[in-house]
Amino acid sequence: MARVLYDLCGIDEGLRFSPYCWRVRYALAHKGLDVETRPWRFTEKEALTFAGHDKVPVLVDGDVTVVDSYDILRYLDRTYPEAPLLGDGMAESRARFFKYYAERSLAPAMMRTIVMDLLNAIHPKDRAYFRETREKRFGRTLEEFHSPAKGLTQLDAALEPLRACLGDADFVDGSAPAGADYILFGNFLWARVVSSADLVSNADPVHAWLERMLDLHDGLGRNAMRITDIQGAYR
Amino acid sequence: MARVLYDLCGIDEGLRFSPYCWRVRYALAHKGLDVETRPWRFTEKEALTFAGHDKVPVLVDGDVTVVDSYDILRYLDRTYPEAPLLGDGMAESRARFFKYYAERSLAPAMMRTIVMDLLNAIHPKDRAYFRETREKRFGRTLEEFHSPAKGLTQLDAALEPLRACLGDADFVDGSAPAGADYILFGNFLWARVVSSADLVSNADPVHAWLERMLDLHDGLGRNAMRITDIQGAYR
Numbered sequence: 001m002a003r004v005l006y007d008l009c010g011i012d013e014g015l016r017f018s019p020y021c022w023r024v025r026y027a028l029a030h031k032g033l034d035v036e037t038r039p040w041r042f043t044e045k046e047a048l049t050f051a052g053h054d055k056v057p058v059l060v061d062g063d064v065t066v067v068d069s070y071d072i073l074r075y076l077d078r079t080y081p082e083a084p085l086l087g088d089g090m091a092e093s094r095a096r097f098f099k100y101y102a103e104r105s106l107a108p109a110m111m112r113t114i115v116m117d118l119l120n121a122i123h124p125k126d127r128a129y130f131r132e133t134r135e136k137r138f139g140r141t142l143e144e145f146h147s148p149a150k151g152l153t154q155l156d157a158a159l160e161p162l163r164a165c166l167g168d169a170d171f172v173d174g175s176a177p178a179g180a181d182y183i184l185f186g187n188f189l190w191a192r193v194v195s196s197a198d199l200v201s202n203a204d205p206v207h208a209w210l211e212r213m214l215d216l217h218d219g220l221g222r223n224a225m226r227i228t229d230i231q232g233a234y235r
Numbered sequence: 236m237a238r239v240l241y242d243l244c245g246i247d248e249g250l251r252f253s254p255y256c257w258r259v260r261y262a263l264a265h266k267g268l269d270v271e272t273r274p275w276r277f278t279e280k281e282a283l284t285f286a287g288h289d290k291v292p293v294l295v296d297g298d299v300t301v302v303d304s305y306d307i308l309r310y311l312d313r314t315y316p317e318a319p320l321l322g323d324g325m326a327e328s329r330a331r332f333f334k335y336y337a338e339r340s341l342a343p344a345m346m347r348t349i350v351m352d353l354l355n356a357i358h359p360k361d362r363a364y365f366r367e368t369r370e371k372r373f374g375r376t377l378e379e380f381h382s383p384a385k386g387l388t389q390l391d392a393a394l395e396p397l398r399a400c401l402g403d404a405d406f407v408d409g410s411a412p413a414g415a416d417y418i419l420f421g422n423f424l425w426a427r428v429v430s431s432a433d434l435v436s437n438a439d440p441v442h443a444w445l446e447r448m449l450d451l452h453d454g455l456g457r458n459a460m461r462i463t464d465i466q467g468a469y470r
Contacts, residue, residue: 090322093409094329100399105392154392157340164335174328 002036003028006048006058009039010121010194011233014225017121017193019107019186020069021057022221026182027073029217031080035059042126069186070099073179085179098172098180105158106187110199112151115142117195120235121227148197155199159206166205170212177216185213189221196228237271238263241283241293244274245356245429246468249460252356252428254342254421255304256292257456261417262308264452266315270294277361304421305334308414320414333407333415340393341422345434347386350377352430355470356462383432390434394441401440405447412451420448424456431463 005025008018016022016037028035040047040056051058053067059075066075073085074092086095111118115134119142122130131142138145162172162184171177172184188210191199200206214222227234240260243253251257251272263270275282275291286293288302294310301310308320309327321330346353350369354377357365366377373380397407397419406412407419423445426434435441449457462469 084325087325089326090319090408090413090415091324091326091329093404093407094326094333094415096403097396097400097407097415098329098332100396104395104399157389157392160339161332161335164339165332168331169328172328172332173325178325180325180329180332 002060003034003062004060005035005037006040006051006056006060007037008056009041009123010227011123012225012230013039015121015193015227015230016224017118017190018056019102019190022186022189023069023182024057024059024072025220026185026217027076027085027179029220030085030178030182031076031083033076033080041123042129070096070183073182083178085182087179095179095183098183101158102183102187106155106184109151109155109158110187110191112145112154113148113199114151114191114195114197115146117197117227117234121194121233152199159200159204162209163205166209171209177213181213185210185221188213189224192221192226193224194227196226196234237295238269238297239295240270240272241275241286241291241295242272243291244276244358245462246358247460247465248274250356250428250462250465251459252353252425253291254337254425257421257424258304258417259292259294259307260455261420261452262311262320262414264455265320265413265417266311266318268311268315276358277364305331305418308417318413320417322414330414330418333418336393337418337422341390341419344386344390344393345422345426347380347389348383348434349386349426349430349432350381352432352462352469356429356468387434394435394439397444398440401444406444412448416448420445420456423448424459427456428459428461431461431469 005021005028007016007021009016025035025037045054048054048056048058051065051067057067057069057072059066059072061079064075066072077085077087086092119127119130135141165172169175172180188199191197200210240256240263242251242256244251260270260272280289283289283291283293286300286302292302292304292307294301294307296314301307312320312322321327354362354365370376400407404410407415423434426432435445
């Protein structure tokens with residue numbers, strides 16, 4: 001049976017920006033598993049009713065439906081044990097830290113930097129939903145929250161341990177990438193797809209890692225459509 | 236042959252505050268290995284000449300001398316493979332991130348908060364050395380660097396992923412503590428020994444984890460001498 005991933009898209013069906021969906025796409029590529037991605041937008045909740053969930057990623061793998069990106073990675077490790085993503089025991093417990101580091105340290109810093117670009121990249125029918133849910137979460141308007149100066153300063157501090165790690169090895173998970181790399185990279189790809197902002201200096205070890213990550217799996221990330229590829233879309 | 240750890244001490248020989256030495260003491264306790272700790276002060280460089288190194292921890296394990304706390308943890312895993320601390324493969328690569336998170340995110344934030352308490356806890360003969368090396372590192376005087384308000388704000392942000400992790404499991408390394416827990420806890424114990432500053436609110440999941448860590452291995456951390464235990468020493 002087919003393998004299908006419901007994948008968040010923006011103004012163009014090909015513009016895929018969810019950091020959580022990117023984690024899963026890299027995880028599938030890492031396992032050598034094909035997938036058909038199905039474009040989905042924030043307000044298309046009814047399309048996910050079958051999964052008992054209202055957010056992507058949703059992976060349908062034959063008979064099995066799995067929601068939540070981290071749970072999908074665990075499912076993939078259980079079902080396709082070759083080339084572990086998260087691993088077991090201490091490795092898996094530590095992977096969880098990277099999930100929260102991505103979501104609670106990197107994402108908020110990046111969000112402050114690119115939120116207006118993100119709004120612009122979202123399909124017009126989704127924008128009111130996005131604004132309402134995020135303004136509630138941030139406790140202020142998107143315009144008030146938006147502060148590239150603050151965001152980049154916050155990001156620079158948050159990246160310090162990653163920077164040091166990448167002085168020791170080419171990837172967070174060692175000499176080859178695995179789950180922790182994909183989890184972190186999802187956030188950078190999210191920003192890259194919707195914005196042309198430079199998040200890290202090209203002298204930063206994080207920059208060299210990003211270049212390596214972009215090249216993986218036949219350039220999966222490098223070939224991803226960006227807002228700047230759509231004529232007249234980037235403002 | 237005896238197992239000896241050279242361990243940094245302060246105004247009192249019993250006041251042991253090095254976060255790196257604490258990592259090793261917890262690692263040894265985790266493996267069930269006895270150790271004789273030998274008090275050492277910053278300026279006693281000649282006492283470490285035998286190790287070809289000028290900083291503690293230095294572990295002498297029979298015929299073998301190992302320096303650097305992370306390398307000591309790796310050595311212990313290789314030599315005493317029961318109850319892994321760092322583990323192998325992805326687990327070990329990920330452990331490295333915690334080392335840098337402790338050293339580059341947590342330590343600077345804590346240092347800004349407690350540096351004057353730390354200076355006060357250091358033996359008078361070491362204070363000029365400490366001031367000179369740290370002022371050079373910080374690019375300003377200790378008094379200028381000292382800012383509990385900034386340090387605590389920085390620490391609060393840096394702790395966000397740890398806080399979230401500890402909502403999922405009792406320890407960073409899962410249901411039982413291991414290397415990542417000890418690496419991070421070393422920094423908190425460093426601050427606890429030299430200062431009475433409250434670094435985290437008692438409603439914080441990090442606080443509950445600290446309490447669990449203090450109780451481990453027969454209260455190794457809880458029973459450690461603090462500056463406040465020495466009459467007239469805390470000012």
